[in-house]
Each structure stands twice: as structure tokens, then as C-alpha cells.
Amino acid sequence: MTDRNKGILFALSAAVIWGFLAILLKIALVYLPAMTIVWLRFTLAFIFLGLILFFKDRKALEVVRRPPLLGIVAALALAFNYTGYIKGLDLTTPSNAQVVIQLAPLLLIVAGLVIYKERISKQQGFGFILALLGFVVFYRDQIGQLIGSADNYNQGIIWVTAAALSWVVFASLQKLLVQKHHAQGLNLLIYLVPSLILIPMVEFESMLTLSWSIWLLVLLLGISTILAYGAIAEAFKLIPANKVGAIATLNPILTISSMAVLTAMGVSWIDPERISIYGFLGAALILLGVVIAIAAQGRTQLRKTIAKGWRLGLKRE
16 A cells, blocks of 8 residues: 555544544533543543553654654644634534534645645635635524524634634644654653643542443543544655645534434434534535545545555455
């Protein structure tokens, strides 16, 4: 498998994890405060990844022993990303949060152009404009469908937008850092810094009454953090930043479709969502824009790459 194909598969893996993550976080918010969840995600990820690297690749730990300044800044940016996202999710819905957070990879395309001098074709520019149009259509639909407070909803959108901007800072720095430092060692540093600075915001007493099933959910959130950001770090090493951002944007498909199924089932453990045909149209425009924006790889080539990756994986098993 070529480095390009590996990079695409890593980015797709992160997209799948993030697609379900919003739903899991929304459930966790019923039982734990937002900042406690953020701290648990970073702390568990640090513990799990630290143990793996200690036994498998101790050279990676050098990044933590001698942390680069930009690595610390990237960690702070990701800490704000997690904080802004979960606060926005608390005020909106999983589908809304997942759609709005897609501003991050779209802005990452711009960062790839400005910072890394990556090329953006006319087709990518058209995709970018199409996605922005989709954001407008989706937002107008959700305001129209809103039953609760519009102020709360708009505050949630602002929080998620701020999270998207901070993710661009993180991803831009990560793209630069992985060229000189061990990718997973950097991730370990990025988990450690928020684990320390967020301690004053943690409500430890809220964890004392959790059932074993909620603790399993919390552990799953920690593991998903390792897997998603581990995959995205490897992807940044192998393919340009704008390609990573474009592929990662596909994750709302899973979130929206999963929430549609859960709403139709009438489950009681997560609030239902209301998305009209215009909302689905807006989401479709966003995703279509992202597909168009994938650098130098049309839809046909992307499908071939995915299919080839699965075939190779099955052969190895």
C-alpha cells in the first residue's frame, strides 16, 4: 500500500470514530459535567497511550521529557477545542455540532494553502463555496425547527465555531511537528498538558455515583481519543493537510444517519432531533462540497482507494 493510500485510510478511520463520538458525548453529558468529561478523556487517553508507548516504543517518550514549545501550544489549542465542542454540544444536538464543527477541516484547507503552500484547484474552491452554502441552509433549517431557546442554540453554535478555529490551530501545528517528532509521542504530550491544566475545573464528586455502564462509556471515550488522534497524526505524516481535512469532514454522515435512526426508534436515553428536508439538503451540500474539495482525487479514485485498502486488510487477516 502506498503512503497516500495509508494516509487516506488513517483519515477515514478518524472520521468514523468522530461520527459516533458526538452521540456518546451527548449521552455522557446526562451523567457528568462537561469539563469533567473533557478531563477524563484527556487523562484516560494519556494513561492508555503512555502504557502502550512504555512497553512498545519508549523512544517516543522523549517528546514528553523535552517538550517542544509548539507542542504545548498545540495541546492548549486542542484543550480549547474539546471544551468548546462539548459546551456547544450541550446546547445543541449531535448532528448540529457535527455539521458546524466541519468548519474546522474547511478552514484547514485554507491553512494548507497559506501555511504549507499546498495547491488548491478551481474544483476545490468550488467545493469550499458549496460547503459554505450548505452551512447557511442547514443553520436556517435548524433555527426554524427549534423548540427551545434560540439564544442557547446560537451560543452553542458560537462555542462549536470557536472549537473549529482552535482545531485549525492544533492541526496546523501538528502537521508541522510530526515532520520532526514522533507522532504518538506528540499525542502523549498533547494529552498530558490538558490533563494537568484542567484539574481545577473537574468535579470529582460527580464520578463517585457513576454506574459500571457509564464508566464503560467513559473508558470508551478515552479509547476513542487515542484511536482518532493517533490516526489523524499518522495521516498528517502521509498526505497533505487539505486532504486530511476534507476526508475527516465525512463523519457527519454517520452522526446524522445514526441520530435519524435513534429518533425514529423513539429511544429515551438521548433527545430526538428534528431535521427537515432543507436541513438534509444543507448537510448534503456540505458533504458534496467536501468531496469536490479532496485534492487531486475525484470520487471514483477515492472509492478505488477505499476498496483497495479493505481488500489488502482482508488478505492480511
